[in-house]
Amino acid sequence: MTDDLPRATLNPFRIPSGPLGRLAGWVMGRDDSPHREVLDLLAPKVEARSCEIGFGPGQLLQLLLARDADAQVCGVDPSPVMVAQARRRLQRLGAAERADLRLGVAGALPFPDRHADHVVAVNTAAMWPDLQAALADARRVLRPGGTVLIAWHSAHSPRRIQRTLAQPETWWDETTAALRQVFGKVERHELTYTTACTATAP
Ligand SMILES: C[S@@+](CC[C@H](N)C(=O)[O-])C[C@H]1O[C@@H](n2cnc3c(N)ncnc32)[C@H](O)[C@@H]1O
Incomplete structure (x- = not known):
């Protein structure tokens, strides 16, 4: 599996590696405001298993596990640095045994069919080479009635850095179309720090 992982790039936030990647993980890990609003939107079921793709230093995983003592999480990230940081974060929370975090990429989730209530x-998602394939694989992993949520920095965020990183509307058009093709109905949500699309597995 690790031979198939994408290589780190010069941007340490893309696939964090080495000392700069560790620093990028530390920077990302300091702020969980986007993850708090995403969690509110996701509104996970009690005792849900949530699967996060590209979990980085693990802020959302931590919130998911802290919110519900019976929740479970699984997920993939291609960065060994991020997998290590996320695992440490969940160990500090005392919740490591409820987490199955692996090296991996969107589109090749190493989990069985119908494994998760939420993806x-x-x-x-804007870093994934094949969004359509990634969404089809997310659907495979979702139980019927489970939900998928894709969020990215909002163009209307109060934070300049997030506005700078926002995707053009054409990307959202493509993402919405890809979600619709795999899941059917798609809803778009303008949150404070992120824009998000949600859909339900039939
Ligand atoms: C900007 S960071 C965001 C991390 C975290 N989700 C957060 O909100 O702080 C992007 C993350 O996506 C991961 N990533 C990059 N390419 C990926 C891919 N093809 N599949 C899954 N994750 C990927 C990176 O390793 C990195 O951890």
Whole structure:
């Protein structure tokens, strides 16, 4: 599996590696405001298993596990640095045994069919080489009635850095179309820090 992972790039936030990647993870890990609003929107079921793609340093995973003592999480990230940081975060929370975090990429989730109640991705989907394939794989992993949530930095965020990182409307058009093709109905949500699309697995 690790031989198939994408290589780190010069941007340490893309696939964090080495000392700069560790620093990028530390920077990302300091702010969980986007993840708090994403969690509110996701509104996970009690005892849900949530799968996060590209979890980075693990802020959303931490919130998911802290919110419900019976929740479980699983997920993939291609960065060994991020997998290590996220695992440490969940260990500090005392919740490591409720987490199955693996090295991996969107589109090749190493989890069985109908494994999760929710699949979520925050500030990562624009980095995936094949969004359509990634969404089809997310649907495979979702139980019927489970939800997918794709969030990315909002163009209307109060934070300048997030506005700078916002995707053009054409990307949202493509993302919405890809979601619709796999899941059917799609809803778009303008949150404070992120724009998000949600859909339900038939
Ligand atoms: C900007 S960080 C966001 C991390 C985290 N979701 C957050 O909100 O703080 C992007 C993350 O996506 C991961 N990533 C990059 N390419 C990916 C891919 N093809 N599949 C899954 N994750 C990927 C990176 O390793 C990195 O952890």
